[in-house]
Amino acid sequence: MKLSERKINYHYTSECDMNCKFCFRFYNKSNLKQILTTFHELCKKVKSINLVGGEVFLDIDLLLSLIHIARDHNVKLSLVTNGYILSKSLDDERVLRVLKHLSVIGISIDSFNPEYNRMVGRTVNHDVLSIEELKQIINVARKNDCLIKINTVVTKYNASENLMKTISTFNIDQWKQFKVVLYDQEQEEFHASDVAFNSFTKLNQTSYVTTERENELKHTYLNVIPNGDFIMNTGDQTPMSNIYKEVSLIEQELSTSKYDDEGYKSRYKKKSMDDVYIKA
Numbered sequence: 473m474k475l476s477e478r479k480i481n482y483h484y485t486s487e488c489d490m491n492c493k494f495c496f497r498f499y500n501k502s503n504l505k506q507i508l509t510t511f512h513e514l515c516k517k518v519k520s521i522n523l524v525g526g527e528v529f530l531d532i533d534l535l536l537s538l539i540h541i542a543r544d545h546n547v548k549l550s551l552v553t554n555g556y557i558l559s560k561s562l563d564d565e566r567v568l569r570v571l572k573h574l575s576v577i578g579i580s581i582d583s584f585n586p587e588y589n590r591m592v593g594r595t596v597n598h599d600v601l602s603i604e605e606l607k608q609i610i611n612v613a614r615k616n617d618c619l620i621k622i623n624t625v626v627t628k629y630n631a632s633e634n635l636m637k638t639i640s641t642f643n644i645d646q647w648k649q650f651k652v653v654l655y656d657q658e659q660e661e662f663h664a665s666d667v668a669f670n671s672f673t674k675l676n677q678t679s680y681v682t683t684e685r686e687n688e689l690k691h692t693y694l695n696v697i698p699n700g701d702f703i704m705n706t707g708d709q710t711p712m713s714n715i716y717k718e719v720s721l722i723e724q725e726l727s728t729s730k731y732d733d734e735g736y737k738s739r740y741k742k743k744s745m746d747d748v749y750i751k752a
């Protein structure tokens with residue numbers, strides 16, 4: 473594998489304004505200096521980074537600092553957000569500066585049913601992101617030349633929902649549908665069977681959909697946390713390597729770890745916009 477050609481998910485914060493019951497985020501102690509120094513190191517070694525949390529818009533100034541570093545290194549940047557803070561800050565000129573420098577914005581939308589969102593904790597003080605607010609985010613992101621991706625986690629409880637009717641009215645580029653990945657027994661109630669997941673994907677099929685099942689999700693992402701460790705998203709936080717090591721050693725350690733580079737490549741062979749567009 474060639475590290476510089478891989479897209480890295482930088483999990484720099486575990487802080488979030490929502491509290492989803494099936495959340496997957498890395499809880500780690502870090503400080504601003506470590507977050508920025510590790511990001512700087514990442515930018516020296518890879519060309520494409522996806523910023524993930526937690527919720528990245530909780531600290532817009534930090535987001536801007538990361539964007540400046542990425543720009544200085546000519547690194548392509550995308551991020552994933554739950555959209556709540558973003559929807560309330562679309563007139564904040566710092567937010568517009570963030571959007572201006574992103575290639576892709578991923579928005580997590582699992583349901584348009586407020587009851588479902590409340591049940592799973594996808595709320596902020598019982599408030600949910602409305603369809604109207606989502607539309608506004610999409611419009612503003614479009615105006616700033618961002619490609620737009622919606623990420624949907626499918627559980628037992630939203631597997632029969634038709635989101636297509638609404639999503640097809642938006643101007644988006646990709647819709648990723650994930651089968652929920654569970655990390656502990658308390659989350660078991662959300663388990664979606666293959667039959668349920670398949671019926672969701674059938675009900676919500678469009679030309680810009682990509683789907684990911686558990687086995688495709690667990691070992692095919694490269695995740696880095698603020699201390700520089702490469703961590704698998706399987707719940708096991710044993711580091712596979714560390715970004716501060718020599719590139720050749722990182723590549724060697726990753727290739728002998730549980731990370732599945734063939735799986736990574738086949739995910740990207742699916743319809744993906746990630747390599748289509750680089751903002752100047």
Ligand code: SF4
Binds near residue numbers: 491495
């Ligand atoms: S919005 Fe995302 S990061 Fe926040 S709690 Fe929900 S799944 Fe976790």
